Amino acid sequence: MEYLSRIMLKVSSYPSYKFHDWCASLKLNHLCFADDILLFSHGDFISILWMLRGLKLFSKTSGLFPNEAKSAIYCSGMCESEIERVVSASGFTQSSLPFRYLGIPICSKRISNAECGIILDKMVARIKQWSSRNLSYSARATLINAVLLSIHSYWAQIMVLPKKLLKDIDAICRAFLWKGDEEAHGPLSVLQNLQEG
Structure with a gap:
């Protein structure tokens, strides 16, 4: 995970890479816990492509590959053609928020009473x-x-x-x-x- 973090730090230093709007002030583009990882970026294809290349480099070097059945892409405010492009480039499926992580629903807004x-x-x-x-x-x-x-x-x-x-x-x-x-x-x-x- 330390190696993956270094790759993602390098990815974030490229001039054409843009952080997710909520993560820009922290310069945050990933979170790791045990063998799970969450990747964040702006919704433009170039930023996502840089992240996918970083992930591919990590996989080739370490021999650890993402489980496509357990991996998903979550998009917000992107046009359908861009989403299709990202899904095609990544090989992951598109899903929608909230998703569950360690039993907790993860969503972009305040959690509702029904979700609790x-x-x-x-x-x-x-x-x-x-x-x-x-x-x-x-x-x-x-x-x-x-x-x-x-x-x-x-x-x-x-x-x-x-x-x-x-x-x-x-x-x-x-x-x-x-x-x-x-x-x-x-x-x-x-x-x-x-x-x-």
């Missing part, structure tokens, strides 16, 4: 596993802090979560703490309605 629904689904699935057991209040509190809130924390480290989602997480955790399941009902619901009213 997976957090609630994961929490509810965990609670359903535990609900059949006769857990004490302190055991439920420990599970909330150790498991449920770690799911929330993982996402919150990466992006700003919508306020509605945070309220839903709070409601799920409270329901599990007091009732032992994921749904607020009975006296808890009445209490919530009084607080909101």
Whole structure:
């Protein structure tokens, strides 16, 4: 990855190469994590071609090739003919945002409440596993802090979560703490309605 980073640094120094608009001030054209890489550039064909040549040089030198089945190109604000040209030159398929990386949706705008629904689904699935057991209040509190809130924390480290989602997480955790399941009902619901009213 160090070698690939040096190649991409060299690519970014060419006068005809243009950075992606959001990455220009940082002079950022790639991010690496383990054996995954994200490449960024302006949408003009020359800049993309320089990056593809850098990637090809890396592959020929190292013997490591991108997995075409797991690689994709994401374009924004480009005309269809340019996109077709890029797809043809790269051999990768075109896809659309958001895409998932390490379980997190990656998108160019603020994440919506609907896209965060997976957090609630994961929490509810965990609670359903535990609900059949006769857990004490302190055991439920420990599970909330150790498991449920770690799911929330993982996402919150990466992006700003919508306020509605945070309220839903709070409601799920409270329901599990007091009732032992994921749904607020009975006296808890009445209490919530009084607080909101």
